[in-house]
Amino acid sequence: MRHLLDVDDLSPAELRRALDLAELPDPPAVLRGASMALLFEKPSLRTRHSMERAVAQLGGQPVTSQAAEIGLGRRESVEDVTRTLAGYHAAVGARVFHHDTVRRMAAVDVVPIVNLLSDVGHPMQALADLLTLRQVWGGFDGRSVAFVGDANNVCRSFVTAAAMLGLEVRVGSPHGYGFGSADLERFAALGCAPRCTEDPVEAVDGVDAVYADTWISMGQEDEAAARRATFVPYRVDAALMAHARPGAGFLHCLPAHRGEEVTDEVLDAPTSLVWRQAENRMHAARGVLAVLLAGDCT
Ligand code: CP
Ligand code: NVA
Numbered sequence: 001m002r003h004l005l006d007v008d009d010l011s012p013a014e015l016r017r018a019l020d021l022a023e024l025p026d027p028p029a030v031l032r033g034a035s036m037a038l039l040f041e042k043p044s045l046r047t048r049h050s051m052e053r054a055v056a057q058l059g060g061q062p063v064t065s066q067a068a069e070i071g072l073g074r075r076e077s078v079e080d081v082t083r084t085l086a087g088y089h090a091a092v093g094a095r096v097f098h099h100d101t102v103r104r105m106a107a108v109d110v111v112p113i114v115n116l117l118s119d120v121g122h123p124m125q126a127l128a129d130l131l132t133l134r135q136v137w138g139g140f141d142g143r144s145v146a147f148v149g150d151a152n153n154v155c156r157s158f159v160t161a162a163a164m165l166g167l168e169v170r171v172g173s174p175h176g177y178g179f180g181s182a183d184l185e186r187f188a189a190l191g192c193a194p195r196c197t198e199d200p201v202e203a204v205d206g207v208d209a210v211y212a213d214t215w216i217s218m219g220q221e222d223e224a225a226a227r228r229a230t231f232v233p234y235r236v237d238a239a240l241m242a243h244a245r246p247g248a249g250f251l252h253c254l255p256a257h258r259g260e261e262v263t264d265e266v267l268d269a270p271t272s273l274v275w276r277q278a279e280n281r282m283h284a285a286r287g288v289l290a291v292l293l294a295g296d297c298t
Pocket of ligand 1: 043044045046047048117125253254255
């Protein structure tokens with residue numbers, strides 16, 4: 001039973017295979033006659049729509065529910081919901097507040113579980129990010145990306161995928177918002193720990209692309225005022241982008257908070273890759289589901 005709680009549940013070969021399959025116009029119909037449940041404890045635009053389309057493109061039927069209507073963990077235990085869904089579906093995706101919820105679903109081990117974003121990781125986003133950069137650059141050799149801001153779920157999965165594919169990453173975060181030693185050791189074990197700094201200019205100096213995400217992730221609303229005050233020097237504007245390589249790309253998982261973590265001039269610039277990233281969520285989802293559900297790693 002395969003689960004995808006973060007990108008390193010794939011081998012590097014499987015990760016490359018997922019990106020290759022994402023480019024195929026006619027992927028193997030691994031979900032023909034089957035379905036996938038998609039559960040959401042938090043709002044979503046890209047993840048819901050890209051997953052629903054990817055499941056349909058693989059021949060399957062997506063069945064989406066809000067966790068509140070299921071009563072996940074309240075009306076019924078996480079484990080019993082998982083056992084029930086396994087009777088109907090070939091796979092279950094879940095967007096959750098606490099990573100432990102997807103861990104518990106996977107521990108039941110009766111149906112493949114796909115993390116659709118937790119407080120710890122966002123593997124489906126990272127796959128789309130690497131697909132986007134590979135399309136633009138043709139490969140990762142000699143390339144570097146700076147993630148500027150909170151070393152959060154999106155950053156963790158991106159760095160994980162980058163380490164597995166040999167892409168150099170730098171992370172520029174305020175004091176107290178960077179990675180801890182456990183994360184850094186995990187990245188190093190995968191092949192490459194990111195260079196971390198509290199100086200955003202040092203982070204972006206000469207890089208090929210700059211990545212930003214919200215300063216306030218879903219579930220952190222109580223910390224909003226303190227975070228907004230802390231992160232202002234990490235806003236990605238034209239002045240900060242000027243320290244990157246000329247023509248450097250801009251990445252954002254979206255939704256963007258215009259004027260907070262990124263300015264309009266950067267988000268709307270011709271070098272912005274964000275809409276391609278958003279579309280690639282669907283292609284990457286198709287590729288990785290084809291690998292996970294068919295064991296396709298040739
Ligand atoms: N990037 C992303 O996961 O977007 P949604 O929250 O809209 O799904
Ligand atoms: N870090 C953000 C990503 C949203 C797609 C969050 O968790 O809310």
